[in-house]
Amino acid sequence: MPGVGSGDHPDRIVIAGAGLAGLRAAQAARAAGYEGEVVLIGDEPHPPYTRPPLSKELLKGEQTAEQTAFPGLDKLDAELRLNTTITGVDPGAHTVALDGGTSLEYGRLVIATGVRARMLPAAIDAGAGHTLRDLADAARLSDALAGAGRLAIIGAGFIGCEVAASARHRGIEVALIDLAPQPLLPLGPELGARCAQLHRDRGVDLHLSAAIERIDDHGVRLADGTEIPADLVLIAVGAQPNTEFLAGSGIELAPDGGVVCDATLTSVSDPDVLAAGDIASWPHPGAGGERVRVEHWTTAAEHGRLAGANATKDPAERVPHVAPPYFWSDQYELKIQSVGFPARAARIEIVEEDDSGRLLAEALSEDGELVGAVAFNNARRLAEYRRRLAVEYA
Amino acid sequence: MKVHVDMNLCQSHGECVLAAPDVFELGDDDVLTWQEDVDESKRAEVEEAVDVCPMMAIRIED
Numbered sequence: 001m002p003g004v005g006s007g008d009h010p011d012r013i014v015i016a017g018a019g020l021a022g023l024r025a026a027q028a029a030r031a032a033g034y035e036g037e038v039v040l041i042g043d044e045p046h047p048p049y050t051r052p053p054l055s056k057e058l059l060k061g062e063q064t065a066e067q068t069a070f071p072g073l074d075k076l077d078a079e080l081r082l083n084t085t086i087t088g089v090d091p092g093a094h095t096v097a098l099d100g101g102t103s104l105e106y107g108r109l110v111i112a113t114g115v116r117a118r119m120l121p122a123a124i125d126a127g128a129g130h131t132l133r134d135l136a137d138a139a140r141l142s143d144a145l146a147g148a149g150r151l152a153i154i155g156a157g158f159i160g161c162e163v164a165a166s167a168r169h170r171g172i173e174v175a176l177i178d179l180a181p182q183p184l185l186p187l188g189p190e191l192g193a194r195c196a197q198l199h200r201d202r203g204v205d206l207h208l209s210a211a212i213e214r215i216d217d218h219g220v221r222l223a224d225g226t227e228i229p230a231d232l233v234l235i236a237v238g239a240q241p242n243t244e245f246l247a248g249s250g251i252e253l254a255p256d257g258g259v260v261c262d263a264t265l266t267s268v269s270d271p272d273v274l275a276a277g278d279i280a281s282w283p284h285p286g287a288g289g290e291r292v293r294v295e296h297w298t299t300a301a302e303h304g305r306l307a308g309a310n311a312t313k314d315p316a317e318r319v320p321h322v323a324p325p326y327f328w329s330d331q332y333e334l335k336i337q338s339v340g341f342p343a344r345a346a347r348i349e350i351v352e353e354d355d356s357g358r359l360l361a362e363a364l365s366e367d368g369e370l371v372g373a374v375a376f377n378n379a380r381r382l383a384e385y386r387r388r389l390a391v392e393y394a
Numbered sequence: 395m396k397v398h399v400d401m402n403l404c405q406s407h408g409e410c411v412l413a414a415p416d417v418f419e420l421g422d423d424d425v426l427t428w429q430e431d432v433d434e435s436k437r438a439e440v441e442e443a444v445d446v447c448p449m450m451a452i453r454i455e456d
């Protein structure tokens with residue numbers, strides 16, 4: 001196996017970001033037979049860990065922070081640099097700048113720095129509000145919930161809805177607030193209405209189509225004057241890419257902050273730079289070849305494996321990422337699973353349903369073409385649609 | 395090799411079924427079943443299943 005260095009640059013793959021995508025990239029480079037150096041750089045104090053339990057098992061006290069660590073780190077065969085922030089990239093010199101003023105040269109660079117929780121200006125002004133993205137956030141939120149009677153959650157997306165379910169599990173009163181007319185917008189109005197009913201049935205005080213006027217230590221005031229008292233407020237209004245350090249580097253960023261890549265997750269600006277996970281913006285056959293950015297666990301895992309292997313190869317030999325995006329969400333006893341691009345669908349139609357609420361829905365384009373599927377407590381059927389879309393996109 | 399799944403962790407995502415369809419299967423009730431003794435020729439597939447399991451519920455015992 002040839003190295004990745006060239007005349008002036010070392011035989012070293014540097015991976016920026018030590019989350020799931022970064023870890024899988026390091027493992028995949030080794031699995032591809034790469035024998036040079038692999039350096040995995042993360043800004044958190046923790047070795048790579050899995051985030052989905054942060055809004056569920058950790059908050060419910062069913063899992064500890066230690067149990068979120070990925071296994072296999074002892075066999076990683078990479079240098080892991082934690083507590084280290086990358087402050088810039090110089091593609092010409094093939095270096096990343098690190099906090100503390102040092103720099104590190106690379107032969108190839110995989111960017112997998114992920115996203116962070118967005119904050120609301122109203123919450124920043126008030127100095128109020130939790131967010132949930134990393135283990136430190138989860139510990140802070142869980143501690144605060146221990147003394148709380150009432151939680152207000154701004155944002156009824158997947159994180160907001162999962163935390164609502166976890167907090168109800170702990171007996172905490174929950175108000176769930178969103179500007180949209182339904183929770184879980186990508187699922188469409190019909191499934192969204194079912195999720196809304198589920199949360200209401202569990203005692204959640206749901207405020208939809210509701211704009212925020214003020215957030216402070218005593219709760220939230222809506223634009224229509226409604227006061228929602230709360231001991232703490234969680235802001236769960238989406239995420240933004242951690243790619244500011246690339247500004248001015250010459251590595252092209254999309255308007256949303258994603259790293260603009262080709263189908264093989266290679267930066268369109270530099271064949272020695274690849275991207276993986278939440279921050280990669282790449283053309284997908286299921287989106288008609290348009291670039292998408294996908295913030296799902298499974299996509300991060302798949303991207304990491306692909307980008308890590310591709311980083312060991314010459315650009316002409318790299319493999320495209322075509323797997324249909326998959327995600328899941330657990331709320332109370334409901335497991336929501338989705339494949340494909342339901343958020344891009346013209347309509348989402350329930351095609352199977354039983355009395356227990358178990359269902360399968362197809363996401364269809366204007367022309368009635370299948371672009372995705374959503375299942376409620378129906379894993380086997382969802383897997384069938386996943387296989388079908390995978391074949392279609394391959 | 396022996397394949398072990400911690401059914402306290404398994405949440406029937408079906409990732410393993412896609413990675414190694416000859417080894418793992420979801421039943422009508424969405425409960426996972428799998429072969430415990432798997433031929434070495436399937437090692438790569440099962441290792442992928444281990445990697446892609448969101449619950450980290452699958453283990454290979456050599």
